[in-house]
Amino acid sequence: MFRHLSLIFRNSLRNRRRSLLTIVSIAVSLCLLGLLVAIYRAFFFAEATPDQALRLVTRHRVSLANPLPASYMQQIKQVPGVKEAMIFQWFGGTYKDNRDPANMFARFGVEAEKFGIVNPEYKLSDSEREAFIKEPTACIVGRKTAARHNMKLGDRITIIGDIYPVTLEFVLRGIYSGPADNESLIFHYKYLNESLTGEMRDTIGTFFIRMERTDDANTISKTIDDMFRNSPAQTKTETEQAFGLSFLSFLGDVKLILLTICAAVTFTILLVSGNTMAMSVRERVREVGVLKTLGFTNGAVLWLLVGEAIIIALIGGALGVLLASGLCAWMRSLPSMFADLSQLRVTAPVAAICLLVAAMIGLVSSFIPAWGASRRPIIDALKYSD
């Protein structure tokens, strides 16, 4: 069968403009598909890092918008298997101007002295860490954000609260480097709490818990949630990865949205490709008669026509994968608006899925016209005029 590969390649280049347009349309569609599959993988299949796997997040059972009393901390810390528990409070607010996406980076209030234990993957020099812990108005920022805004140690950073009716003035004391997040601004929760009055004071959104062993995740989660089962603010404890996904689910059923778009993209390109392949085969009917006269069987002719479509689709698919890789790299460099995109990559399995889809598009779009042409009697095929 592979003896005919050279003929298949030549035939693919027969109508260069049409082949090129088909390749481009498949490439664009497969790029979109590759990107969506990469997003899907990054959100739902990315493996937790060892540090992430050792962390649990406790929040209000109803939703993130419902606060928990900060006093839960002491009880949580007593649960067997918990190495450390830390307040982790999202702040929001505005840095300079919210209309500029570059200013959209996350801001969290933490307990600075525990931060290195609960989140050890955030790398800081000892002097920076010490300065951060010592000074109540100190903050640290990720290296990407620091680079984007040309921030230097000692700079003053003002964040105007929106949900929290306070304006916080920070002094930059450290620039951290993390394996995933390199964009957040981390400050002392105490500084925020002391600025608040009324109901907002002494309430928090989440506790981040560092476990001794990953195997204890289920037991610890259950123990914590059971502990507050009969209190006015019930808790929900889950792994950091599951928490990230639940946060994402605020956008809707992301899985369903992604899969629906993937299916729509594939189906649309299948129709476009099917039309092109049908035209291509129709132009070739007379030649099919010639090939069969020379001794090519129906199967060999079918393989020639389908193989040509598959090759065109695979070239388009490969280009699409390359484009999607480039887009993923670009998106990783963007500020994280609502999700961690650091895992967004066209991995080998994602590329394989895209190429498989491309091959299937080639096969399915060409099979029916190719089957019809290959079964056409020689005399009919020789008399055929387009």
Add this chain to the structure above:
Amino acid sequence: MSNVVIQANNLTKEYVRAEFRVTALDDANLEVHQGEFIALMGPSGSGKSTLLHLMAAMDRPSSGNISVFGQNLQALSDAEIARWRNTHIGFVFQSFNLIPVLTAMENVELPLKLTKLNKTQRREQAKRALELVGLGDRLGHTPRQLSGGQEQRVAIARAIVTDPDVILADEPTGNLDAASARDVLTLLGRLNKEFNKTLIMVTHDPGAAKTASKIRYLEKGKLLPEGQKPAEY
């Protein structure tokens, strides 16, 4: 009977077009011997090409039977017929029918891709066939870079490259100027005389038919008895 190559008995081919039944070939009987060069002549629609197509197993008869080298063609499946055709039949079309994206060499090599020969052997054999038809210096030319006569010679090289027993030509000079037609007929004559190939050629041209050793006429689907011809001839 030992040197009978093609034996057609009571061969009939009918086509059904809408509610009409058209008899393209009516009860034809023909015996072709090894090394014969037969020209089939007759007016348009007389059934010449239909008879040729049946001999090449490109079509199946409505009734009657045809055997080539003792092989009853009706008994073969489509795939077997395709393989049989590749081995035993060389076919030359009026309109050359070369594959436009392939060079002369690649066009001629095409039928050999269905054999067990390796690439080097295929290339050597295709080159020899092209040299035989006088196109040894046009191996890398695509059909667009060749004249009509040269294209037809490439088509003849493609028809003989598998060393078939029978060469069937459907108006091989129909699309050529006089000089090119003469070259092609000379070539076909050589294949018959020097290589003892059995040749059956459909033609409208009485001059071309004279190249053949025997002329058989058809009229209104009937193969006329040897020596008999339609009134207009």
